[in-house]
Amino acid sequence: MDDAQSNHLKAYGVTYRALQRGGRAEWLLNYRGGSFLLPADTATERDAALTGVTVEPASDGDVVAVRGEIQANNMDAVPLEKAPKVAVYVPPNAAPWDDAVTMSLEYAGIEYQKIWDLEVLGGRLKDFEWLHLHHEDFTGQYSKFYLAYSGAFWLSEMVERNQETARRLGLPNVPALKKAVAREIRRFVQDGGFLFAMCTATETIEIALAAEGMDVAAPYADGTPMDPEASAKLDWSRSFAFRDVKLEQSSAIASFSDVDGHQVNNPPRRQPLGAFTLFNFSAKIDPVPTMLVQCHRQVIPDFYGLTTSFQRERLKPDVTVLADEPGAPWVKYIHGEFQKGTWTYLGGHDPEDPQHQIGDPPTDLSLHANSPGYRLVLNNVLFPAAKKRELKT
């Protein structure tokens, strides 16, 4: 799918639905920006026509030629077997327009189910293969908007909803609730699940996992001050990606730690946006990272989120960097394995709304059907569909 593709994002939906109908597909890694080879059945052709996805008919001879080109170059063909069952961790009444993954799933037409704390702690994660987290704050501090937006209806609602859930589950406060959810998510990955997180969820789930048994939340969240020595006590062996992180002690600053290189809400440390570059992996040796970076652009304009990027020096040594900003001390897109499963983090909130502010109008993806940033999100959705034996890393 190079620039000839008229709707990159919906192409993922067409492929997903082909798999859902019981069909087979192949992901042609690095072939013309990463393409899909699907059977030319009536349902797929109709689906592509309705969604505006460009398809090119290929005869047997054409396919042989494509395979020859793949064999001779840094490309590979990965069979896709089964449409993964997708869950998105999101509050029950959240609109789909404030979460990049929900938006892209809706737009591409990929089925998913919303789950929240009660479902996660009720053991529902085992019903899914892929789980997405977006801007949830797993430290239980309401994204640290508590002071700046006090009195705002949406914040009051968020606080009330979380406190009520904690009460129903017999947990003492919201930070304890979120830690319990984080532990359950870790178990999901440990047992073979695929986790994809963006924005604040990346940084805060790591902090929540590392902060077992200690107070890392501001007094407004749990009634007690944050442990002043918390940074030194965090146990990073429990987390997926980060290590040696220093927590932000001030409850007035909407930043959690020094993981994020951009610090969008911390004026003295805020960094301007640049562009990030996707790494080029060996498709035949490293198909997993290759799948995750399939795109028709190698350099993509950066976009802010409460967590925009990840400081390189805070990454564990076994983390695979998928994209970074050359020359900058931070990276944008990372991946790793955790026991039987994998996790992938993409910094930032919305690839097509780089400055994203609370109250901004929702992003209309029909105006960004070729968005390279959103393609990265959708790579993650299809990657669990790849046949297991092909996953060499």
Add this chain to the structure above:
Amino acid sequence: MLRHVQRRPVLPRITPLALAILLAGPRAGRAQAESRALAEAGELERVGRHADAAVRYRGILRADPTSLPALLGLERVFTSLERPDSLVPLVRAALARDPLNQAIHSLELRVWFALGHSDSVTSAARRWIALAPRSADPYREWAFTVAQRGDLAGAKGVLAEGAGRLGDAALAQDLAQLTALAGEWTEAARQWVAVVRGNPGLLPAATGSLTRAPAVARDEMLSVLLGVGGDSTSRRLAADLLAGWGRADEAWPLLDATLPQDPQAAAVLLQRFAERAGTMRSRRSALVRGYALERLATLVDAAASERVRLQAAQAYADAGDLRSAQRMLERAGAGAETGEAVAPAMASLIRALAEQGSVEEAERRLRAWSDRLGGDDRETLREAVAWAWARRGELDRAEAVLAPDSSVAAAAVRGWIALYRGDLGNAREQLRAAGPYTGSREEATRRMGMLVLVERIAADRLPEFGRAVLALARGDSVQALVDLEQAARKLSPSGGRADVLAFAGEQALARRDYQAAEDLLSRALATDSVGPAAPAAELALARVQAETGRTEVAIRQLEHLILAHPQSAMVPQARRLRDRLRGVVPE
């Protein structure tokens, strides 16, 4: 924090240097040498040779340990080299020579901050306070250094200590700034009012600090400023904030009621308000801009008042308040030496008169002012007046106004006039001559859409169609639908009947007459389901179905359009509407 962008104390060091250059002898020579060395160091810094730049800067400091440009240069390069500690002995040496230098004390605080030594920041600040006990500078710089590490409560504590020793007024502005930075908007608004009360000249600073408040915080800020206990200062600040938030029409009554007695002070506020209202595009903001300028004209000298009244006339005309615009023009025009000054306001007035249907008056003024208007203005206004006559149905008068005009824009108007007469042959010729780019984007799109339709009608004269299009221009869509149906009956199925019926259906949809729209569009499709009008008719029909709550039927209609007419320009719109109906993209 933006504090370090402003290195205010640079100026006091430059002044003695400049004096030294005026004096002959060794001191002047040393200044020249330092200036050369600074330029070289700056160039090294620019090309990224920070270590070499550091050597040059240190060389300058050997001759003059208090050279501020060199110290600031070292601050930059040592930061890049990750050696901020190297600055410590140099700053100490500088302070030993010049212990009251504010800039060097500020630098010392920054150095300790960069090194993460908060205790040393405190000690340095305390030493500075001891040296300058009556100055607010140490508290200010200390507070903003503390704020930089995110400790806004600590920073406020520093300012409170300073206020305790120097009086509340000394650091009130800094405290208000810090409170706004902390996102405590309501409290910041309270603090800024007190600051502006003491120094009205700080109103723009207060607004600058507070306009960044998020939308959710604004109502509460306004209720504080306008609530019980509010005075003219707080209402003036509220007015200024409202103007900054793009709500000039709400701001005006507040400002109007609280203008100071002093004419000069009132003029400053009115000028500021008028400028900000002028950046907004609504008619209401144009109207309040007119009010402000009219008031301003009474407060300035005669020459300025004439200019301001002309601006007011233009603002009133833009707002559609023709009576006020004329009143302003009469008062300004009476004293105008030449027509040139009045021309822009007069052009606005003529345009507004034409748009509002006072065509005789517009044409009279156009004739009277024609020689004094610029060429572009003259042509645009002729077209506006011709349009106004055409809309009234006085097509001969419209053509007469355009007679001397051979521009493509005039061709466009002539094309429409021919169309209104039902002279489709001439209309095609003129609309083609006007081309696809003449006029605004909206007008060009409308014109090209009409040309496409007329090209498909196999007739050179069709008065029913002309009457219909004129009725649409006059806003009479009911009559237009009657005339369009009559026109369609006169055409063969392949000679434009389906196109005219589809066009009629779209007009019915636009006026939300869904029953008529569905009937006309269905008839268009029954007449010709594969011709060029069919995709547009299908899209419009799907819209009718969607807007009458038949979402599934609409989706099926759109899918039919997409699959049956894959090459049609309507397909992207159909896909988008289908996505919207399926809830895949936001409304």
